[in-house]
Amino acid sequence: MTLHILNTSPSDRNTFLSCSHALAEEDVLLLIEDGTYWLLPHHRAELARIPARVVALSPDRQARGIEAENLIEVDDAGFVELTVKHERVVSWF
Amino acid sequence: MTLHILNTSPSDRNTFLSCSHALAEEDVLLLIEDGTYWLLPHHRAELARIPARVVALSPDRQARGIEAENLIEVDDAGFVELTVKHERVVSWF
């Protein structure tokens, strides 16, 4: 199992698409920094099409004024736990 | 008249779209650095839809291994001339 970390906003479609092609069903996608803009209502539908589980980094989401409805999020300690639970980490930026 | 300078590759759709919306018919679009990848055959059709005149910076195109067919290009001196002929310059990056 791989943890994928994405830190780019939805305006960078290409990074998102490459990341989603590389995601296996059992993988997890962690949205950090500007990647948390994927949680804006306008982008939720596209995000939902990802077959893998999606998690957001809470401090980064809060900083950007994005609402937390219906999503799984972690704090920095939870970020570390995710990296423990996955054999490898791939960063997309 | 405005000279617009674009230095991003076609994978950055958003910068291209914003630039093309801001282009008036009498303006000129100069492609530099990774913006010269818009001259790849695959991207020519979309580039052709821009209502303004398009010019490429030759040293940057040559460096990247892109062919020069059917396009207007300038060297660094020609780049300067374009900035002389236009009242203002807008850079898109």
Place this chain on the structure above:
Amino acid sequence: MVQGSMIYTLVVHSAPYQSASAGTALRFARAVLAAGHSIHRVFFYRDGVHNASALVSPPRDEQNIPAQWQQLAQEHDLDMVVCIAAAVRRGVLDAAEAKRYEKANHNLADGFELSGLGQLIEAGLQSDRVITFGGQR
């Protein structure tokens, strides 16, 4: 080391101000240590070498990321390695490199060490997890 604890290597590609990822890397390092894991090495690469500048001088109401790395390193005996090839190209020099390049000054902050990319590879071999923090062209 607590049971189930892991060994990490962090790779930092961006400078403060250039990308939020410089700050994220620091927060992540703190969280790794707080959870009882260990950090084998923090490796600064590409523009991330500027995290090791002794001359960074932010206004008082902004965070000083190089100073925070130094403090964290002191508290936890962190090994902080800056890629020497990436650093000298970008003007981050220790005393030895300043001498080699005939520069009057040097600017590598205490607690950081210039070394080769081999230190990244070695760190990867010694670690359970390698995490890259990037975010620029």
Place this chain on the structure above:
Amino acid sequence: MVQGSMIYTLVVHSAPYQSASAGTALRFARAVLAAGHSIHRVFFYRDGVHNASALVSPPRDEQNIPAQWQQLAQEHDLDMVVCIAAAVRRGVLDAAEAKRYEKANHNLADGFELSGLGQLIEAGLQSDRVITFGGQR
């Protein structure tokens, strides 16, 4: 100054290695001067402040952009201003700023001067054309 010649200000946002635009700005400056125009000021902002580092030490087979700016400035008496707020945050200091921030060393290359953003605005007022060279987040 030749007839029809223009006054330029160039704004440089990126560091060498960070973006090709650091090199493009230098080439453009050379072409402006070769065409008989004048450059009122080159203003280094954001990560572009690293173009003014005296410590940049590339391998011999790579271009040294800060050294090339210095040479061009000497030949053409260019005014090269580095945004002081952007520079001190990123660890580019002259002797005065090093003293103010109690740093033992400084690294601003000869030929560059630290000053405020007002120098960009003033340059804009004095120039026929202002061209920005950028290319990072």
Place this chain on the structure above:
Amino acid sequence: MSQKSVLVICRKAPYGSSAAREALDIALSGAVFDLQVSLLLLDDAVLQLLPGQNTGLIGEKNLNAMLGALPLYDIDQVYTSLQSLALHGLEAQRLEPSPIALDSIELQALIKRHDMVLTV
């Protein structure tokens, strides 16, 4: 010399880099020097206007609060494009400060009526 006008264009999100902050600094500098300053926030830069930003946990200053101070510098109007709002599905009246949203023709006209354009 007559009063010149400057258009500051930013296209970046508030905390992904220092671009937004450093664009704002240019706009404020222009205003201090008595230029006519317009601020145009395109693409990800509209995200600077999202209300409810809470930056305490990431150690950054709240950029949205700083944008609220623009009227003190006689920068009364922030512009964006309809396209930028559509990109993230945002409505101008829910943003703070609320921007004027321009279509392509208006965007071209905005650029044309400024002497100088600085992109950050």
Place this chain on the structure above:
Amino acid sequence: MSQKSVLVICRKAPYGSSAAREALDIALSGAVFDLQVSLLLLDDAVLQLLPGQNTGLIGEKNLNAMLGALPLYDIDQVYTSLQSLALHGLEAQRLEPSPIALDSIELQALIKRHDMVLTV
């Protein structure tokens, strides 16, 4: 310790920044330290493989020529994705060195069979 494998992923064009060059340096370092190294060029990084690059006028070293030296370091295979080729309308056999183009399933498998992934 058994021999570890490393996957180096680059997604950037050759001269827009130093990313491509510095990704290559990591790949070569891994090879020198006897790791199994795979290089995966996605998105704009496929543009590193365009033949006929002539960098004389921009003062940069020819990165494509440096990629040609990979076999000397026992990095015999460069990978890309079908999606990356489609992005720029390129064909693998016209690129130098010619990459192996992977679909999504193969891409996921490539990642899974490496111990460590370094993105540059």
